[in-house]
Amino acid sequence: MSSEIPYRPLPLDQSDVRYAYGPDSVLRPGVPAGETIAFDWTGSAIYPGTVRKFWVHVPSTYDPSAPASLMVFQDGWWYLDPDGQVRGATVLDNLVHSGDIPPTIGVFVDPGFFPDAEAPKNRNHDYDAFDDRYATFLLTEIIPQVTARYAIAEEPERWGICGGSSGGNCAFTAAWFRPDRFRRVIGCLSSFAQMPDGNPYPRLLPDTPRKPLRVFLQAGHRDLRWNAPERNWLAENLRVAAALAEAGYDFHLVLGDGPHTPNHTGVLLPDALRWLWRESLPQSE
Known part of the structure; x- marks a missing residue:
């Protein structure tokens, strides 16, 4: 089936x-809003001494007898804020209501910080590392707070993870280390270029047995250091995309114009979620 793209x-x-945002990124008449519940997390064993907030967004159609899909967003409030540039809960409500994605609970997790430190932010330590710590943190500390309250599907094909900038490579790394749980990935303007020991994925992807991941990537022509010979955000995203293609992954790359901003991320989120969850909806009789 061909698709015609407007000029x-x-x-x-x-x-x-x-x-410009599309209709799925704004409040729509007749679409019931889900419920958003805020949590504080102060007892991390994985990142001792840090505190953070996270929010759980539950669609209005949630039925505890029918386990929901799960989507975890990094930089929680940036991605949740209804007046921000991504508007994640609004998008989830619209797509669930239209039947474009299955009923999905969104978990929006802020990066940790040290409340009494001179340099309180722990975001890069959380997100840019190449190890399983962040995935373990989600699976042992945050997601159990959700599964204790709501019925979540067990199948890893119904668990997704999303992020932008450092949150984008964080999302990919979480799925890389724990594909037994996270198999749907959105990474936007990912900061592969600033991972502490360099971007490992162009080397690893061709030489590692293919993992059961579905990956949506967004890159930008004017991302950070786009024309620099080193630590080039655009080039590193393109290298990951090429490695995914050569390794035979189910992946989609959108290359946009503009700088390192979540605007394009927000505009693309509805279509990215549709693409991630395709073939995941119940089939009519």
Whole structure:
């Protein structure tokens, strides 16, 4: 089946491009809003001394007798904020209501911080590491708070993870180390370029048996250091995309214009979720 893309002139200056939001990124008449519950997490064993907030968004159609799919978003409030650039809960409500994705509970997790430290942020330590600590943190500390309250599907094909910038490579790394739990990945403008020992994935992907992941990537023509010979965000995202293609992964790359901003991420989120969850909806009789 062919798809016709509307004509859009290319911008002459790509340094400040903004994309217009579609109808699934705004409140729509007749779409019931889900419920969002806020939590504080202060007792981390994986990241001792840190505190953070996370939010759980439950669609209005949630039925405890029918376990929901799960989508975990990094940089929680940035991705949840209904007046922000991603508007994750609004998108989930619209897509669940239209039947484009299965009933899905969203978990929006802020990065940790040290409340009394001179340098309180722990975001890069949380997100840029190449190890299983963050996945273990989610699976042993955050997600049990959700599964204790709501029925979540057991199948890993119904668990997704999403993030942008450092949260994007974090999402991919969590799925890389724990594909037994996370098999649907969205990574936008991912900061592969600033992983402490360099971006491992262009080397690993061709030489590692293919993992059962479905991966949606977004890259930007004017991402950070886009024309620099080292630590080039655009180049590292393209290298990961090429390695995924060569290794035979089910993946989709969207290359946009503009700088390191979540605007394009937010605009793409509805279609990214549709693509991730395709073939996951119940079939009509």
